Amino acid sequence: MTQTTTVQPQGQGRPVIRHPVWCDPASCTAMDGHGHHFSRVIELKALPRCPLGVAVRLSQGTAVADFPLSNVPLVQLSIADDEGELCEVGLYVEMAQELGRLLVRLSPDRRL
C-alpha cells in the first residue's frame, strides 16, 4: 500500500486529488487538503457462539503540512455487538499484516 494521497494544483488553481486504488468513491471524503479516503467496508458477521461483529476498512487522511503521520494508511477495525459499537481501532498496515500472518498460522484449516 502506498501513500498516494496527493493534492496538486491544476491549471485553474483547483487541486486534483489522487485516490488510492482501494478508495471507494462513495465513501471518500477527501477534498482540497482535508478529509479521508476510505475503502468499502468488509463485515464479519457475528457467529452463534460469539455475538461480536467486526467491520474492516482502510483509511488514509489527506496530507497536512508538518504532520507527517496525517496521511499514513490505517486498517480500521470496528467491533460491535447486538447493542452497538464497542470500540474502533486503527492499526498501521504493517501491524495488520503481522496480525493476518498470525491468524493464518493459527488457522485450523491451514494446509502446508
Ligand SMILES: [Zn+2]
Ligand atoms: Zn479517495
